Amino acid sequence: MMIPHAVVWLDHHEAKVLFLHEDDARFEERHLKAGHSHGHNHHRKDEHHHGPDRHFFEEIVQALEPAQAVLVAGPGQAKNEFKKFVDDHGKALKGRIVGVESLDHPTDGQIAALGRKIFKKTDAMRGDPLLR
Secondary structure, three states, X not given: OOEEEEEEXXXXXXXXXXXEOOOOOOEEEEEEEOOOOOOXXXXXXXXXXXXXXXXXXXXXXXXOOOEEXXXXXXXXXXXXXXXXXXXXXXOHHXXXXXXXXXXXXXXXXXXXHHHHHHHXXXXXXXXXXXXX
8 A cells, every 4th residue: 555655764773764644734753773684783973984784774775665655864964875875776765755855853743743733834836735
């Protein structure tokens, strides 16, 4: 079953996937944790980030599979790395990402509100309002 809209908020440690219901303010959430195959979860100031966790990004892509339109959000570079991963690997999700937004550490309600605001604009631009 296709779901009109989803927002994924992610950093290098976790991802929250929120599926927005078009008929009201409800949403369903799926929470994913990064595996960090390089052996640790926390970085010291003098350590460099080792790049995107491909397995983690694959899990996010799979979780977003039912969404017709996706907004990607997050506080740092993970959101941009995820978008690049989707673009570079020709994932079916590629054409469904409507935007990438910077968003620090919001509540689930704030993530959903941002998604609804962005989707209202993008749906109107496409002439296909899925969310009113």
